[in-house]
Amino acid sequence: MARDTGVRDVAIAGIGATPYYKRGETADKSITHLAGEAILAACADAGVSVTDVDGLAFYSLARAGYGEQMEAGELVETLGIRELKFSAALTGGGGGSAGAIGLARAAIVAGDASVVVTVMALQQRTRLGTVVATKAVTPVSSFVQPSGLAGPGHLMSLLTRRHMYQYGTTRDAFAEIAISTRQNALSRPKARYREPLTREQYFAARMIADPLCLYDFCLESEGAVAIVTTSIERARDLRQPPVPVVAAAHGGTREWGRAFSWFGMPDDETFASSGNKPIADRLYARAGITAQDIDVALIYDHFSPMVLMQLEDYGFCKKGEGGPFVLSGAIRYTPERKPGGIPVNTHGGQLSEAYVIGATHILEGVEQLRGTAVNQVAGAELALVTGGPSAIPNSGLILGRDR
Template sequence: MELAMKERKAHIVGVGESPYTRWGKIGDITEHALACQAILKAVEDAGLQMEEVDGLASFAEDRNEAIFLAAELGLSELRFGNMVWMPGGGGGCAAISNAAMAVESGQAEVVVVYRSLCQGQFYRFGAGGASTEAPTDPEPPSLQQANSLLLASMGLAMPYGLLMAAAAYALPTRRHMHLYGTTSEQLGLLAVTFREHASRNPRAVMGGRPLTLEDHQASPMIADPHRLYDCCLESDGACAVVITTEDRARDLANRPVEILASEQGTPKGYAFGPFTNANISDEIYATGGCEAMAKRLFGKAGLGPHDVDVAQFYDHFTGCVLMQLEDYGFCERGEGGPFIESGALAWKGGALPTNTHGGSLSEAYIHGLNHVVEGVRTLRGESTSPVDGAEVCLVTSAACVPSSAVLLGRK
C-alpha cells in the first residue's frame, strides 16, 4: 500500500508559456488561444502527447473553460476539471494542490494547471471596475444591486474611494510601518532586487529597464505608501504546468519536480481580507494572513524555513512580500524591512534568493502561476538566475487575501 501511494506521488513534469507583454499589447491572438498555446508548450516540455492529458485545472475565474479546452486540444477524455474558490491570485498554488490531489487519488493521470490573462482584451484587474475610457463628466452615481458577494462586501468601502487593489493593500502595509518602523526605502530595495533578477530573463517584460532605489523613490505615489514601482505589472500572457504521478514522471523528458506539500485556506473571519473586510483581528491585520497556513505547510513536509533554498513569493505589492517573509518564518514579525535591507533576497549572496525571474513586479503578472513555472525551472537548473544546488523551493500565492502555497523539491 505504501509503495503504491509513493508511485502516485504528484510531480511537476512540464512547464510552458506564451510571450508576456504589457496589458493591451496582444491583439493578434485571443486570450483563449494563448491558453491553448501555453498548455501545448507545457505538454511538449513534459514529453507527453495531448491525448494523455485527462485533467485541467485553473483559478481566478479563468475565462477559458476546461470542457472547451478539452475538446479543442484533443483530450481523449476529461476526467478532472477544477476551478479554485480561493480568490484571484490567492488560488494559483491551490490549483497545483488540487491537481496533485487528483493524480494522487487516481481521479486523473495527467493534469495541466493553466492561467491565461489578457487584460487588454477584457478589463484591468485591480481597477475597481473603473474604465480608462470613462467620460470626463460622468453621470451621478446611483443605487445598484450588487451582482456578487464580493461587490456586496465592498459596498461600505466604495463610497469612500476604496476601489482598487493598490489602495486596499496599502492599508496593512501602512499599519506595518506604524507598528514596526518599516520604510519606503526598504520596500524599494525589494523592487530593485527583483528588477535586477529580471535583467537576465528574456521573458521579463521589464528585463531591459534597470531600476535604482532613486528611481523608485522618485516614482509617482499611487496609494500611500505604494509608489508606482511598489505595484505589480499589468500584463497579457498565459502559462501552464503539467502534473502527473511519480511512476509516470520517471520516464519523461525532464527532471521531475516533486510537490513536497501544499496548503490553502484563510484565517477565521477573514473573508476577502483587507480589500473588503475592516473587521479583521488586529493581531493579523499587519500580516499577510498566511502564518497559520505556513506552519501547516512546513509541518506537512517535515521541513522548516531554514530548509528553503530559493523562494518565489507572490508580489502583487512590495509590502505584501515583506509581510509574507514574516508569515513564513524567514524573520520575526516586524523584521521584514531589515531582512530585505540585508540583501537576503538577492540572487548573488542572498540568504534567500527570491523571485529569480523578476516576479509580478518585473517579469509579468499572470496571477502568480509564472512563479510556479520559475520554481520548477530553478530546481531543474534552468533559471536565468540559477541557484546552485537548490533542492527546496517555496512558492506562494497572494497575501492579504485567502491564499495557498506549495513546497517543491528536486528529485
Template sequence: MSKNVRLKHSGLRDTAIVGVGATPYYKRGESADRSINQLAGEAILAACADAGLSVRDVDGLAFYSLARAGYADQMEAGEFVETLGIRELRFSAALTGGGGGSAGAIGLARAAIVAGDASIVVTVMALQQRTRLGTVFAAKASTPLASFVQPSGLAGPGHLMSLLTRRHMHQYGTTRDAFAEIAMSTRANALNRPKARYREPLTHDQYFGARMLADPLCLYDFCMESEGAVAVVTTSIERARDLRQKPVPVVSVAHGGTREWGRAFSWFGMPDDGTFASSGHKSIAQRLYQRAGVTAEDIDVALIYDHFTPMVLMQLEDYGFCAKGEGGPYVLSGAIRHSPERKPGRVSVNPHGGQLSEAYIIGATHIVEGVEQMRGTAINQVTDAELALVTGGPAALPVSGLILGRDR
C-alpha cells in the same frame, strides 16, 4: 541526520510537475489579436511538449480563481477538450478566490491524481488586461458588502493594500526604503531574462521620484499589467520518472486560511492582533512546513507572490524568514538579494524578476521558476537548491503555498 538525507525522505513526493510552458509575455493590449483560448492553448501545448507528452494524454484540468482567465474572461474545460483534442476529461475543478490559489492549484491537481480520478493534470492561467485592475472595485455594482469600501474612495487593490501597508509602517516602524529594496532587487533579477518585460535597472532615485498611486505605494510598488498564458503539467511520481524532464516532486502544498483574514484587504475585518498588518499566510506556512518536515531555514529559493512590494515583506514574516515586524530590517540587510550560493539567514527571492519585473500572469510564473530551479536550469540558478517555496497571492481566501523539491 544530514539536511540532504532529511529532505530526500520528507514530505509528500507522490506527484511531480513534469512540464511547464508559456506564451511570450505581452504589454497591455499587445495580445488583443488573439483569444484567451489561443493564449491558454499555446501554453498547454508547450507544457505537454516540455514533458514529452501529447495533449491527448491530458485527462484532468485543475484551475484557480474560479477558472477565470484574468478578470474579464472565463476558461471552459469543454472548449479545451474540443479545441485541443483531449480524448477524455476525467477531472475538472477550480479553487475559489483569485491569485491566492495559484500555488494551491497544484495541490488540486495532486488530489485528483492521488485519488485516481486523473493521471495527467494541467493547470493553466491566461490573462488579457481588458478590465483596468486599478479601478476594479469602483466599477462593481454597489452591494451591502461593497458599501463598506466603495464610499471611501478605495477604487482598486492598490488603494486597499495601502491601508495594510500604512498599518505595518505605524505598528513596526517599517519604511518605504524596504519597499524600494524589494522593487530594486526584483528588477535586478530580471535584467538578464530575455522574456522579462522590464530589463532596465531601477535606482533608488527612480523609485522615490516615481508618482504616488496610493500613498504610501508608488508606481514601482505595483506589479505590471501584462498579458500571456502559463501552463503546468502534473502527474504521479512513478510516471514522471519515465518522461522527458527531470521530475520536480510536490513536497508540500496547502490552501485555505483563517477566518480573521477572510476577504483580505477588501473588507478590513481583521482584528488588531497582527492579522491586519499581515499577508494572511501564517496558517498556511505552518501547515506547509509541518507536512514537509522542514522550516524556513531549509528553503533555498522563495518565489513570493509580488503583486505589491509590501506583501512580499509581510509574507517573508508569515513564512518565518524573519520575525513579525522585522521584515523591514530583514529586507534592508540584503537578505533577499539573489546569490548563486545559499547563505545562512538569507534566501534568494524571485530570481526570475517576479510580477514586478518579469510578467504578471496571476502567480503562474512563480511556479515555472520553482520548477526550473529544482531542475537546475534556471537563468539565475541557486546552486544545489533542494527546496523551492512558491506562494499564492495574499488575497481573498483561499491563499496557498507550495514547496517543490529536487528529485533524487
C-alpha cells in the same frame, strides 16, 4: 536540513508559456488561444501528447484577467483532448495559484486523473486597477467604495500603512524589494522590464496609493502559463527531470476572510500581515522542514509590501522585522545562498518579469530545481512558491529535487 517527510507522490513533468505581452497586445487572440499555446508547450516540454491530458486544475475560478473565463469544454474541444476525467478550480483569485498544484495532486492520488494541467491565461480587457469601483454596490462594498478605494492598490495601501505604523517599516524596504526584483529580471530574455531600477528612480516615481508608488505595483501584462503534473513514477519516464511536489496547502482563517476587500480582520497579527501564516504552518508541518531549509522563495508579489509581510508569515524573519530583514540585503540573489538570507523571486517576479496571476512563480520553482534557471541558486533542493495574499484561499507549495 530538517527531515523532509513530504510525500513526493506526484511531480511536475512539464512547463510552458507564451511570450509575455504588454497590456492590449493580445487583442487579436482569445483566452483559449493563449491557454492552448501554453498547454501545448508544457506537454511538449514533458514529452507527452496533449491527448494524454485528462485533468484540469484551475484557480481563480478559471477567471482570466478578472473579466474573461477559461472554459474546460472549449479547451478540450480546441486541443483534441479525448476525455476529461477531472476538472476543478479553487475559489478566490491569485491566492490559489500555488494551491492549484495541490488540487492536481489530489486528483492524481485519488485516481481521478493521470495527467493534469494547471493553466492561467491573462488578458487585461478591463481596468484591474479600478475593479472595486466598477462593482455593484453591496452592504459590504458601501463601506469601501465611498472612501475612494477603487482598486487593489488602494486597499493594499491601508494594510501597508498599518504595518508601517505598527512596526516602524519604511518605504526604503519596499524600494529594496522593487530594486532587487528588477535586478533579477535583467538577465531574463522574456522579462517585460530589463532596465535597472535605481533608488532615485523609485523615490521619484509618481505616488498611486500613498505609500505605494508606481514601482510597488505589479505589471499589467498578458500571456499564459501551463504546468503538467503526473505521478512521480510516470514523470521519471518522461523527457525532463521530475520536480516532486513535497507539500501543498491552501485555505485561511476566518479572521483573514475576504482580506483587503473588507478589512474585518482583528487588530492583532492578522491585520498587518499577508494572511499566510496558517498556510505556512501546515505547509512546513507536511514537508517536515522549516523556513531555514528553503533554498529559494518565489513570493507572490502583486505589491511590494506584501512580499515583506509574506517573508514574516513564512518564517524567514520574525513578525515586524521584515523591514530590517529586507534592508540587510537578505533577499538579494547570489548563486550561493547567504547564511541567514533567502533569494527571492529570482525570475523578476510580477513586479518586473510578468504578471500572470502567480503562475510564473511556479515555472521559476521548477527551473530552479531542474538546475536550468537563468539566475540559478547553486544546489537548490527545496523551493517555496506562494499564492496571494488575497481573499482566502491563500496557498503555498514546496517543490523538491528528485532523489
